[in-house]
Amino acid sequence: MTQNETLQPLNSMANKTARIDALCAQAKILPVITIARQQDVLPLADALAAGGLTVLEVTLRSAFGLDAIRLLREARPELCTGAGTVLDRHTLAQAEAAGAQFIVTPGSTHELLQASAESDVPLLPGVGSASDIMIGYALGYRRFKLFPAEVAGGVAALKALGGPFNEVRFCPTGGVNAQNLKNYIAQPNVMCVGGSWMIDSTWVKNGDWGRIQEATAEALALFD
Template sequence: MRINDIVRIGPVVPVLQFDSVEQGESVAQALLDGGVRVLEVTLRTPAAMAVIERVARLSDQMVVGVGTLTRPEQFAMAVSAGARFGVSPGFTSALGEAAQAAGLPLLPGVATPSEILAAQAAGYDIVKFFPAEPAGGVPMLKALHGPFADLRFCPTGGITAESAPSYLALPNVVCVGGSWLTPKAVVDRRDWVAITRLAQAAAALRPAQHSA
């Protein structure tokens, strides 16, 4: 499955980090119950790879990605754990080569026109705009649409349930990434029903790219 296909499965890609495998499995099931089929598990906790391995076996409908890829050696590990795509906060040729060698579709992070040019030169036409809000948000993406009309973005970083529709209304946005579907307080009290409700609301959003 290509990145182009993955980012069009749903309008919101939850960006997740977990303290335990059990927590990750419960959250993933709650998200799936709410209609969210794609998620990104970030390598920010020791449990991350084990969570990916467990969640990847949860359902054939679930597409599990690995986030915060910053070193080439992480790609092969992610594939072994069952990840079906990778996400990086930035992009280097070494990361691109590692993704290709591991056979892991990559969503590379960019924040500036120069970084976009580097990603395009490596063959990418869908990128992660990160950190979205600090890097200029909706106005920046509107400005980038002119010189990069064929490029599509998955903005991530500081996006909320309230701001997501503004991003998804842009013609160059295919989906958004965010952590608002799994508030820490809700996860801590194991309120999986609340997470399913948040997932249902997110899955109901309609990007301009999907309705065109």
């Protein structure tokens, strides 16, 4: 981080963009985690961390999401834990209160983008079109999640969007997997990807944490 960045207030867009860049560089892959059982939280996080993923996106798609974030912040402070599937201002406030270190949304509304612009917690807003990007761009956002990536045009869309939005970087999520990962990360406007293929629900249900660790390591090896 440069001296200028350290002088920026926490809720400045420049500061939050720099923090998003740093966590995406650390993450490479943002694992999209949905907790079905409370007892899975720590062993799943430990398996992902052992495989090399230390930045975790815990979605709020289940009743256990907020509690999982609180638990990870308390019991695994060395991990960077964020909240995904944040849909509105109320959910944003809940995620922040739970201790989320970053926020990810599947789409964008002006209300949510504005609320996050006033927050200290960095947001990676979801977009699926040039119009979506322009709404966030007008408020100072330069980092977005392309979702659902494959449905929204995948690699071809990223190439096309790179022309008019040359300052923008993306985390494509939705349909990204071990087979197409290299095509995504080869794009200059991709900073990391999101996915859940290394968290097979059967492995989680059976407590096969070793298999999750192995799949995670295999996924990260594709970056070499």
